[in-house]
Amino acid sequence: MIVDIKQKSRLIHQRVSVTFNYEVYFTQNLFELKNPTLAQVISADGEKKPKKLVAVIDAGILKHQPELVKQLIAYTKFYGEVLAIAAEPMIISGGEAAKNDRNLVEQIQQLIEAAGLCRHSYVLAIGGGAVLDLVGYAAATAHRGIRLIRVPTTVLAQNDSGVGVKNGINAFGKKNFLGTFAPPYAVVNDSAFLTSLDDRDWRSGIAEAVKVALIKDASFFYFIHLHSAALEQRDMDTMQQVIYRCAQLHLEHIANSGDPFEMGSSRPLDFGHWAAHKLEHLTNYRLRHGEAVAIGIALDSTYSYLAGLLDCSDWQRILNTLSALGFTLYVPELGEKLSQLEDPDCLFRGLTEFREHLGGELTLMLLQRIGKGIEVHEVNLLLYRQAISLLREF
Amino acid sequence: MIVDIKQKSRLIHQRVSVTFNYEVYFTQNLFELKNPTLAQVISADGEKKPKKLVAVIDAGILKHQPELVKQLIAYTKFYGEVLAIAAEPMIISGGEAAKNDRNLVEQIQQLIEAAGLCRHSYVLAIGGGAVLDLVGYAAATAHRGIRLIRVPTTVLAQNDSGVGVKNGINAFGKKNFLGTFAPPYAVVNDSAFLTSLDDRDWRSGIAEAVKVALIKDASFFYFIHLHSAALEQRDMDTMQQVIYRCAQLHLEHIANSGDPFEMGSSRPLDFGHWAAHKLEHLTNYRLRHGEAVAIGIALDSTYSYLAGLLDCSDWQRILNTLSALGFTLYVPELGEKLSQLEDPDCLFRGLTEFREHLGGELTLMLLQRIGKGIEVHEVNLLLYRQAISLLREF
Numbered sequence: 116m117i118v119d120i121k122q123k124s125r126l127i128h129q130r131v132s133v134t135f136n137y138e139v140y141f142t143q144n145l146f147e148l149k150n151p152t153l154a155q156v157i158s159a160d161g162e163k164k165p166k167k168l169v170a171v172i173d174a175g176i177l178k179h180q181p182e183l184v185k186q187l188i189a190y191t192k193f194y195g196e197v198l199a200i201a202a203e204p205m206i207i208s209g210g211e212a213a214k215n216d217r218n219l220v221e222q223i224q225q226l227i228e229a230a231g232l233c234r235h236s237y238v239l240a241i242g243g244g245a246v247l248d249l250v251g252y253a254a255a256t257a258h259r260g261i262r263l264i265r266v267p268t269t270v271l272a273q274n275d276s277g278v279g280v281k282n283g284i285n286a287f288g289k290k291n292f293l294g295t296f297a298p299p300y301a302v303v304n305d306s307a308f309l310t311s312l313d314d315r316d317w318r319s320g321i322a323e324a325v326k327v328a329l330i331k332d333a334s335f336f337y338f339i340h341l342h343s344a345a346l347e348q349r350d351m352d353t354m355q356q357v358i359y360r361c362a363q364l365h366l367e368h369i370a371n372s373g374d375p376f377e378m379g380s381s382r383p384l385d386f387g388h389w390a391a392h393k394l395e396h397l398t399n400y401r402l403r404h405g406e407a408v409a410i411g412i413a414l415d416s417t418y419s420y421l422a423g424l425l426d427c428s429d430w431q432r433i434l435n436t437l438s439a440l441g442f443t444l445y446v447p448e449l450g451e452k453l454s455q456l457e458d459p460d461c462l463f464r465g466l467t468e469f470r471e472h473l474g475g476e477l478t479l480m481l482l483q484r485i486g487k488g489i490e491v492h493e494v495n496l497l498l499y500r501q502a503i504s505l506l507r508e509f
Numbered sequence: 510m511i512v513d514i515k516q517k518s519r520l521i522h523q524r525v526s527v528t529f530n531y532e533v534y535f536t537q538n539l540f541e542l543k544n545p546t547l548a549q550v551i552s553a554d555g556e557k558k559p560k561k562l563v564a565v566i567d568a569g570i571l572k573h574q575p576e577l578v579k580q581l582i583a584y585t586k587f588y589g590e591v592l593a594i595a596a597e598p599m600i601i602s603g604g605e606a607a608k609n610d611r612n613l614v615e616q617i618q619q620l621i622e623a624a625g626l627c628r629h630s631y632v633l634a635i636g637g638g639a640v641l642d643l644v645g646y647a648a649a650t651a652h653r654g655i656r657l658i659r660v661p662t663t664v665l666a667q668n669d670s671g672v673g674v675k676n677g678i679n680a681f682g683k684k685n686f687l688g689t690f691a692p693p694y695a696v697v698n699d700s701a702f703l704t705s706l707d708d709r710d711w712r713s714g715i716a717e718a719v720k721v722a723l724i725k726d727a728s729f730f731y732f733i734h735l736h737s738a739a740l741e742q743r744d745m746d747t748m749q750q751v752i753y754r755c756a757q758l759h760l761e762h763i764a765n766s767g768d769p770f771e772m773g774s775s776r777p778l779d780f781g782h783w784a785a786h787k788l789e790h791l792t793n794y795r796l797r798h799g800e801a802v803a804i805g806i807a808l809d810s811t812y813s814y815l816a817g818l819l820d821c822s823d824w825q826r827i828l829n830t831l832s833a834l835g836f837t838l839y840v841p842e843l844g845e846k847l848s849q850l851e852d853p854d855c856l857f858r859g860l861t862e863f864r865e866h867l868g869g870e871l872t873l874m875l876l877q878r879i880g881k882g883i884e885v886h887e888v889n890l891l892l893y894r895q896a897i898s899l900l901r902e903f
Contacts, residue, residue, distance in 0.1 A: 127533045127753075129760045131674060131692050131769045135525040142519065162869060217615075228681040234771065234868030256650070258866055259677065259688045260770070280525060283653065287622045294653045295689055298525050359521075366523045375525045376654070377628065472652055474628025475556060 135298035139278050139362055141355070145266065145305040146186040153239075154194035156264065156301045162235055167201040169230050171223055171250045173209035173242025176268050179311035183241075198237070201230035209246045211400045214284045214291075223253035227261060234258050237300065241266040243316070244276040244404065248294070251282030255297035262300035268308035270320025270354065271405050274361035275327075278302050279383075280369055280376070289468065290392050296376040304362070306355055317354075318441050319405025321346060322387075324361040325437065326412055330386045331364050333486025340432065343439035382473065386480040386488060387411030390449075393465025397448040409442035410449065410506075417502035419482040422495070429485045434509060445506045453500055462503075463496060529692035533672050533756055535749075539660065539699040540580040547633075548588035550658065550695045556629055561595040563624050565617055565644045567603035567636025570662050573705035577635075592631070595624035603640045605794045608678045608685075617647035621655060628652050631694065635660040637710070638670040638798065642688070645676030649691035656694035662702035664714025664748065665799050668755035669721075672696050674763055674770070683862065684786050690770040698756070700749055711748075712835050713799025715740055718755040719831065720806055724780045725758050727880025734826065737833035776867065780874040780882060781805030784843075787859025791842040803836035804843065804900075811896040813876040816889070823879045828903060839900045847894055856897075857890060 142152045157166050170187060177183055184204050191200045205226055207219055227238065238261050240250035247265050254263040267277030283294025309317065321339070328336035338356075339346070345353040365384060374381030391411035395402055402410075413434055420430035437444060452461040470477040476492055483489045536546045551560050564581060571577055578598050585594045599620055601613055621632065632655050634644035641659050648657040661671030677688025703711065715733070722730035732750075733740070739747040759778060768775030785805035789796055796804075807828055814824035831838060846855040864871040870886055877883045 125535050127757055127760055129529075129531050129533060129672075129692075129764060131529040131531075131764055133527050133529075133770050135523075135527075135772075137523050137525075139521045139523060140519065221611075224687065225681060228683065228686060231865060233865045236868070256687050256689060258686065258868070259675065259690055260772070278523075281653065287619060289622065292622060292652065293618065293650050295650060295691075296653055297689075298523075363521055366521055370523060370525055376527050378529075378654070471625060471627045474630070474652065 135280075137299055137301050139302040139304065139366065141304050141306070141359065143305060144307045145303055146183070146190045148190060148193045151194075152303060153190070153264070154197045156303070157237060158197045160235070164197050165195060165199040166197065167230065167232055167236040168198050168239055169202045169226055169232060169237075170200065170204040170239040170241060171226075171246065172204050172206050173246040173268060174206050175209045176242060176308065176311075177206065201232060201236070202226055207246060207249070209243045211245050211285075211395065211404065213245050214249055217284065217286065219249055220253045220284060223250055224257045227253070227257040232257070232261050234261060237262050237264055239264045239266065241268060242272075243267070243269040244272040247272055247277050248282050248291070249284055251297065251299070252284055252294050255282055255295045260297060263297070265299045265302045267302065267304060269312060269316050270309060270358060271316075271323055272320070273304040273309075274320055274358040275323035275365055277304075278362045278365055288396070289472070290396065291472070304358065306351065309351065309354065314349075314441070315403055315406070317349060318347070319403040321357065321440055322405040322408040322412065322437075322442065324357045325433075325440075326386050326408060327361055327364045327368075327384050329412065329416070329433065329482060329485060330384065330480060330488030331368070331486065332360075333484075335360050335364070336436075336485050339440075340436045343436055347439065347441050377473065380475055380478070382478055382480065382490070385473075386482075387413075387415050389465050389469035389479060390414050390462060392469065393462055394446065394448060397451075397460060397462065398446060402446065406442065409437050409440075410444055410446065413437055413442075413444040413506055413509075414449070414499075414502055415479070416482055417505050418494075418499055421498045421502055421505075422481070424489060425482045425484060429482070432485065444509055450503050450507060453503070463499070466494065529674075531693055531695050533696040533698065533760065535698050535700070535753065537699060538701045539697055540577070540584045542584060542587045545588075546697055547584070547658070548591045550697070551631060552591045554629070558591050559589060559593040560591065561624065561626055561630040562592050562633055563596045563620055563626060563631075564594065564598040564633040564635060565620075565640065566598050566600050567640040567662060568600050569603045570636060570702065570705075571600065595626060595630070596620055601640060601643070603637045605639050605679075605789065605798065607639050608643055611678065611680065613643055614647045614678060617644055618651045621647070621651040626651070626655050628655060631656050631658055633658045633660065635662060636666075637661070637663040638666040641666055641671050642676050642685075643678055645691065645693070646678055646688050649676055649689045654691060657691070659693045659696045661696065661698060663706060663710050664703060664752060665710075665717060666714070667698040667703075668714055668752040669717040669759055671698075672756045672759055682790070683866070684790065685866070698752065700745065703745065703748065708743075708835075709797055709800070711743060712741070713797040715751065715834055716799040716802040716806065716831075716836065718751045719827075719834075720780050720802060721755055721758045721762075721778050723806065723810070723827065723876060723879060724778065724874060724882030725762070725880065726754075727878075729754050729758070730830075730879050733834075734830045737830055741833065741835050771867070774869055774872070776872055776874065776884070779867075780876075781807075781809045783859050783863035783873060784808050784856060786863065787856055788840065788842060791845075791854060791856065792840060796840065800836065803831050803834075804838055804840065807831055807836075807838040807900055807903075808843070808893075808896055809873070810876055811899050812888075812893055815892045815896055815899075816875070818883060819876045819878060823876070826879065838903055844897050844901060847897070857893070860888065
């Protein structure tokens with residue numbers, strides 16, 4: 116008899132540990148033949164070459180770099196011993212709206228299938244955060260996970276969403292309702308993409324840097340504060356430093372949280388995000404994510420001030436910095452239907468949706484001072500309405 | 510200046526470690542009010558109660574236990590301080606065919622959304638392996654992962670698929686093409702479900718026990734060999750021991766592989782599975798998974814013998830044991846189109862599909878002796894044809 120099931124332990128405890136390692140590279144002109152970064156990333160896997168790769172590209176980039184597909188193909192030919200493109204690159208429209216389309220995920224999965232990729236092959240996603248999220252979801256679910264190399268092309272994607280461990284699409288009217296936790300195989304931040312961003316996209320990503328600076332690193336906030344004019348005037352060196360530090364703080368938070376897949380009560384860096392997510396939806400994505408985050412930061416900073424957590428000078432400094440960067444801190448959707456708590460278009464419904472998405476009890480990050488966040492589990496809606504009034508007047 | 514991006518390190522290395530813990534319980538009559546197992550599992554999460562739960566149930570079970578839904582609801586009422594059912598239980602048809610239907614995944618995701626589940630809520634999946642795989646995929650992707658409690662109701666699910674870290678559905682004609690690695694929150698094996706299995710399903714799951722015994726544990730194989738008559742005659746005590754040991758070996762393999770999510774070259778316990786997967790498809794799922802696995806084991810054991818790896822007495826013992834358990838070791842689909850290597854219905858295409866699914870180079874587990882597997886990376890198709898002839902004659 117192997118085991119007397121009636122007498123011995125009636126349960127088996129299972130412990131599964133998984134470690135993911137990946138690099139975030141900073142480079143320029145990734146697809147120039149003399150830039151070996153991408154070939155090196157793939158070469159280093161220690162497996163039989165050439166490796167199959169399929170690419171999915173954000174259509175927005177091709178407007179500014181119509182030669183990109185040709186360049187990419189030339190690159191794969193030049194490094195043909197290492198990588199082989201296994202299908203025509205797929206071009207998809209970027210922007211948050213792309214994440215509302217489940218069929219796009221299916222098309223990418225089909226592309227992966229038709230190209231005969233395996234789990235040791237590569238999917239290369241080139242684009243803004245929405246495209247990376249969408250392609251990442253498709254890659255994470257095909258064969259239970261094809262290696263994903265992200266090439267984020269916006270400030271936001273390079274310093275925040277593109278370096279993290281999540282992917283997702285919107286479903287049933289809820290942002291990121293579907294997705295997985297799936298670290299990328301590598302991330303390559305190419306600064307050359309940033310030069311062609313329009314001003315809104317250039318600015319938008321800075322909001323995430325302000326966010327992480329406010330809750331984690333006062334000196335980083337003052338750096339942004341002091342360089343707000345340079346950033347607003349699109350100084351690339353300054354921007355590169357902002358991106359590097361923001362990505363670094365983000366990566367450290369994930370690595371050191373003890374719960375990177377947020378299974379327990381660990382929180383992502385989501386200061387200002389409950390209102391931001393709701394505002395994106397309420398404005399029908401007229402607001403870019405970063406623009407909504409800037410408003411969310413302004414709102415939660417103001418609330419922190421009204422709640423007696425944050426002093427007045429810090430509060431003013433935050434609002435002035437966001438303003439100096441060129442952000443608008445109020446949109447009409449912020450103030451509509453605030454009394455209709457049951458109306459799906461009431462801003463405050465964003466609190467419930469935020470809680471539901473993250474799970475467990477409501478947890479909001481607020482500010483104690485610049486550089487130091489504080490979690491709260493209850494909010495006062497009257498104070499929030501007052502905060503909204505203050506922003507309208509600002 | 511925060512960092513001189515031109516001079517300092519041009520990359521950030523990220524290391525993310527995630528640990529998953531879960532228990533596999535062995536119990537009887539899970540939904541009897543006096544059985545606290547399920548309530549205790551949920552109670553132990555240390556979070557605010559009652560917890561929301563939605564249940565998805567394999568229709569196949571309700572044929573034998575028409576009172577199950579009522580019982581479940583009574584159970585949740587009895588333990589109402591701990592758990593609250595948040596939607597009518599959803600009933601879905603089980604069996605492999607369910608995994609061909611993407612819409613079912615979407616319906617479960619929608620159920621989760623409509624019930625307002627969060628990441629700290631529970632999805633209870635009750636059914637055979639196919640239902641667990643399908644529900645697991647939906648639960649793993651909603652909110653990037655709702656806690657899944659699996660209640661496997663077949664031998665196969667209790668000793669193999671239901672205790673592991675995978676989920677998935679079939680897509681583009683390929684088995685498990687879509688899915689994720691996502692450990693469950695808990696697994697509860699209730700032996701009472703086994704009494705109502707038909708003979709095919711009772712037997713089918715034993716194939717996975719034979720598989721793991723052959724490559725990992727000779728004494729377990731001899732236990733099955735000696736008790737094949739008792740198993741064939743449905744002796745529950747013997748079956749319970751087989752399930753426990755098989756689940757244990759499976760869990761140990763996952764925990765100790767060093768690569769539980771199979772990102773590198775780690776292999777699952779897939780002896781006999783390349784042919785099994787293909788045969789399921791070729792027979793239009795007329796064969797149950799375990800029945801196909803038994804044929805796959807017979808085939809790869811015979812090949813191991815012909816290749817000079819396995820001695821004749823071990824080979825005969827394996828075939829005789831499978832036979833004594835009641836398995837058929839040959840179906841016509843095994844021998845059709847063997848010369849037409851380009852025909853999608855050629856058995857040998859299963860080798861390519863197997864390689865593609867797992868990634869990297871072809872790796873087949875063969876047998877060196879009973880209890881000891883050996884990996885090979887090349888196969889001789891002529892020997893395989895000979896092995897098929899031997900099985901036809903057996």
